[in-house]
Amino acid sequence: MTPLRVATVVTRLEGGAGALALRGALALDPDRYEATVVTGGGGRLLAEAEDAGLETVVVPGLRAPIAPHHDLAALGRLIRLFAQRNFDVVHTHCAKAGAVGRIAAHRTRVPRIVHTYHGFPFHEFQRAPRRAAYVGIERGLGRITDVGLCVGTGVAVEALRRGLLPPRRIRTIGVAVEQDAPVLTPQTRHSARRALGLPPDATVIGTVGRLVYQKAPEDFVAALREVDRPDVVGVWIGDGEIADRAREFAARSGVPLVFPGDRADALALLPAFDVFAMSSRYEGLPMAVVEAMRCGIPVVATAVNAVGDVVVPGETGLLAPPARPELLADALRHLLDAPGDAVRMAAAARAKVEHHHDAAALAETLRAAYRDEEPGSCWPL
Known part of the structure; x- marks a missing residue:
């Protein structure tokens, strides 16, 4: 042929x-x-x-x-x-x-x-x-x-x-997505946080994505500010055309936010997160969300386009409207304050996507x- x-x-x-x-x-x-x-x-x-x-x-x-x-x-x-x-x-x-x-x-x-x-x-x-x-x-x-x-x-x-x-x-x-994605364990969490230079006992809210208008990094920063917990550290893995503006906005907001840039080992860094947060204005079906779910990280995302295919509200994660960082923060606080819910949703999410995609x-x-x-x-x- x-x-x-x-x-x-x-x-x-x-x-x-x-x-x-x-x-x-x-x-x-x-x-x-x-x-x-x-x-x-x-x-x-x-x-x-x-x-x-x-x-x-x-x-x-x-x-x-x-x-x-x-x-x-x-x-x-x-x-x-x-x-x-x-x-x-x-x-x-x-x-x-x-x-x-x-x-x-x-x-x-x-x-x-x-x-x-x-x-x-x-x-x-x-x-x-x-x-x-x-x-x-x-x-x-x-x-x-x-x-x-x-x-x-x-x-x-x-x-x-x-x-x-x-x-x-x-x-x-x-x-x-890559089928050899790491699974969240104490060992993978320790390794990922060490690679990012994060304290082992920090509460980490992180995301992976390009720093562009579509991804609304300013809403991610605003949501972290609204969470208002002194132990919370934010991580944004990725680079893009508004990277400098995002860093400046985070600095002005007083939000502790780490920008490691575009990393080839982004998948291995996911276990560093206590919660994965996506703040996008619009999307298709983000690969990073599926990868976080496979890893066993609880997910909060904006309710846009096909995200609801995998993030089922209250079952496999939580959703918030786009451009509403205060509601994104409310969902993040819930998963941080109710670890039983977070574990349950993360387990259901992993089961939903584990053998697919x-x-x-x-x-x-x-x-x-x-x-x-x-x-x-x-x-x-």
Whole structure:
């Protein structure tokens, strides 16, 4: 059988979307697929892709903000690349790569165009005209998309409700997380706190994510301030475009908050947390939340998009509305003050996700999407 030539196109190979795109490319059977990762850039994950032997192509014009000059340059580069390489499938991730990549694939008559919706470029915190424009663009792109893979039920429901694709072309997937995630034990907690330079007896509220507007780090800081417990230390693992502002805001707020930056060992650091907190304004299904649940860390998150697939209020964690740090703080205080509830929810969460969200399920979903077949298994969300 001739291998299927697949171009995985992602705006930047970083964060949860970049990790899922890379894990998908790595999950493909090399005897049946030739995978090429096309990206605007990236740090650790780009190096990881190259070390794994994947072909990588960097298109510098692929960048998140709308920038017509760079966008047109990226479009031209992708058109030339797709025309030269005769890919059988172009699979795009993220809004910018999703727009530029799908247009380039359509213009060069790529036989199969697949897009993963990790979330959407439109959300409730935008002005109505901009939100309407983004919805209109996504509907137009949907007309040239063969399959839309939605990360989580909430994302799939929104795609259907907004009419981005016909129902028959929408499929729901989960996230593929590392199966060797550490389990919370006294030993893993001690090791993780030592690696972060934290006191062994501190009460730690932590998170993992890029320091960008979407993740609302200022709400995370405000929630820690509202918790108002002198023994609490915050940890934010990750980097991003507003990292300096986040550090300055935390310092002005008087909140003890550690910023270790982007860490390759982020998974091994999760046991340092007493509670994992996610403050995002909007999301798909965050990989870090699932990883924290697998580790056995109780979770508090904002009730956005597909987070409710795994964080079931009162059963596997607690949810709070986005942009309401005082309510996020109230949920955090409850888990700190009621350790029995925290342990019960963490155990239920671990049982819910422990044997799911792996590379094998992702590979099966991609096989079906790339070859226009029904998936042989579903994601148990």
